[in-house]
Amino acid sequence: MTAREMFKVTVGLTGLVVGLAGCAGGGDDASAAGRPQSGGTLRVVGSSDVEHLDPASVSSVGAYGLARTFARTLFGTRASNDFQETVPVRPDVAERLPTRENGGISKDRRTYTVRLREGVQWNTTPPRPVTAHDFVRGFGRLCNPAAPSMGKGYFISTLKGMEAFCRGYGGVDAKDAGAIAAYQREHEIEGVRAKDDRTLVFRLRRPASDFLNLLTLPYTAAAPKEYDAYVPDGPEFRRHTISNGPYQITEYRPGLSYLLAHNPAWRAGADPVRERHVAKIRITLGQDSPEAVQQQIEQGSADLAWDQPVPTSAIPRLRDDPRFAIRETPNNSPYLVFNTRGPGNGGALGKREVRQALEYAIDRSALIKIVGGPSVARPLHTVIPPGNSGYAAVNHYPTPGESGDPAKCRELLAKAGHAKLRLKFPYRTNSVHKLIAESIAGNLDACGVDTDLVADSGGSFYAGTLGTPARGAAGEWDIAAPGWVPDWYGNNGRSIIQPLFDGRTRGQNTTNYGGYDNPQVNALIDAALTAPGADRAAGYWQQADQKIMEDAAIVPLLDRAQTLFHSSRVHGALYVPTTAAYDYTRLWLS
Incomplete structure (x- = not known):
């Protein structure tokens, strides 16, 4: 079956039941827990x-x-x-x-x-x-x-x-x-x-x-x-x-x-x-270890995690614990973004052929294990995740068993004239982001691509490193693995495509981290914004998604529940x- 034959569109609210196993999860709610008490x-x-x-x-x-x-x-x-x-x-x-x-x-x-x-x-x-x-x-x-x-x-x-x-x-x-x-x-x-x-x-x-x-x-x-x-x-x-x-x-x-x-x-x-x-x-900050945060909550010295998911190793034993839950959060988290404006490697990442080759590198099955298994995440191949307006189930760069295809990656890199690359790769230090970065770095190594992993902590990853166009243009980073949760759900195609890929509004605090700018995508954004209804808009968002993936602006990795x-x-x-x-x-x- 070809990618075009696999097209299946979900529009608006009809796509909101995403169905990751276990999303009903545990946890209590106000009606089950009795009358709310004040204090503490x-x-x-x-x-x-x-x-x-x-x-x-x-x-x-x-x-x-x-x-x-x-x-x-x-x-x-x-x-x-x-x-x-x-x-x-x-x-x-x-x-x-x-x-x-x-x-x-x-x-x-x-x-x-x-x-x-x-x-x-x-x-x-x-x-x-x-x-x-x-x-x-x-x-x-x-x-x-x-x-x-x-x-x-x-x-x-x-x-x-x-x-x-x-x-x-x-x-x-x-x-x-x-x-x-x-x-x-x-x-x-x-x-x-x-x-x-x-x-x-x-x-x-x-x-x-x-x-x-x-x-x-x-x-x-x-x-x-x-x-x-x-x-x-x-x-x-x-x-x-x-x-x-x-x-x-x-x-x-x-x-x-x-x-x-x-x-x-x-x-x-x-x-x-x-x-x-x-x-x-x-809210107490400065604790990068999900295991340490989880231990404090289980021991009763803390109540909630601020920015740490439940450690992957703890999920199997917590399955039946009413304090544990897996909640639906249809998102693109993480994804791999390319700095298309950077001077590194002779501007290689500005070339679509190079980015397309790297699309084949990633072992998504390994990433799913890192974040908690198939009940927590599933592989993602599109900009727009399931459960969002304009989603279409299509895979432009399939690999056997979602495990990557390093041979094809090497072949296409050589064909593009960049058989050897060295990429600067900043990563977030909290949660499992270091493990994700190390896994991706290993995948790239199998393609003949060297990476320089750099810990980026203290809240500077988004606002400083990725959100400052001058730092990208100066070549301070080549690839990164941010995440994106839509700003709203329902009629929400623009809450994904516009902030991440509209090349006309890029400036300080940008979320178009890689500097992607394609006039065809910009025109599709305008068409979606002026469409007479949500259904018509969803069709334009879907077309924009397809074009962005043809350009390999990012590598979608996971649709991940929380x-x-x-x-x-x-x-x-x-x-x-x-x-x-x-x-x-x-x-x-x-």
Whole structure:
């Protein structure tokens, strides 16, 4: 059977039952664990600090989960251990979902009017209401020159005037907080306007069927006027975060720990997405060993892992433990990305033929064993994983038994004129990433490719090494193995293709790490964004996926579920797939 004959499309919500064995997992839920109790300190232990703490700049699952506790958006999603229940968009600071029927969406689907609910307040002294002007400020901060949002491309392609606003912002001194604030005061985004203190009006360049999904993203959170005093995500900002959620950061020691306590200005009746039960949340960093973290949780000296999955060796004995769970998180994690702009090896990775040869190198069966076996992960051969809009089951570079084909790799490298390569390979030090990197390095060695493995710790992997285009252009890395969890599920084709492969919006904090830029893919992105419905859009996302894989921009490796374990005193642990973690605001301690 050829690849084209294997095409099977899953569109939108119809593809969301992904069916990894064991995904129902263990763990408890609020209904089974009894009435929630208040009090106690939730102890979370893990490895690296977030790369960005500023809500406008967050870009990792850990930062998403942390931001959920103190930075609220217009819309959100609910935590649940039933994956389908986590998909629908729900009101957060907004009073209701806008529709054409209730007048919130115009007939031409280009104007959205959102009314803010009462009772949402900042933890200032004295507390004051969150206003529509705070959300306008939040959207303006997406393109700030100091720590721009990795999701700004979503809004440049969607909101009127956002592209011009961001272009002008790029000329502002990134180290001057006053100049940054002045630019935002003196320039408006045509498509984001505060009609009054409680009414926001969005004007779109064209209809976008996923626009409400975009308004759930953590970097669209409201921003208080106090943030104008600081360079975005700078050291001073990180010491002065302000909360409108159930918790506030009361102590932050960079790279070491966080302490969160109750926000006294928060009211449960004004928050339909979150709850608040534990008195404090302490996050302790600097522990790279999943085994050490797991031991602490089992012994009762910690409650949850921050950024470590359950160690692979522990999974067999925990299968029937109610504290253990495998949760659905359809993703591309990890994948191998090529630095197409680097000068190394005479610019070899900029050549499609070289990248295509390396597609045959990887033994996915070995990677599956490393992360926990077939109940935890399955091989992935496409940019878009199963369970996401536009997925198509196709394998452009098949190998026997998913074990790689080093002979074919060597043959194609020789044919491309690069029989010998030496590649710089930074890797994350937490979880099983070192083992994954070593496995991939061994596969490449079988192809005649040497690798220089470099530990990249302390939260610099994404924000520093991969997210800084100048470092890629300087040849500081050649290949890397990041991961990508979609920003939302449902009608979500753009939440994978656009941030990872649109070559037109690449800049600081980019997630198009390898610098891939193909005008044909860019055109397919535009076609999907202007499609009249989700089904038509899915077809364009599928075509973009196929073209990206023909170009071998990345090597998809695994579609991986999340393994979680909590201490015996944790109850009401409910999952948020986009954070790859339990919702800290929903659980409680016995």
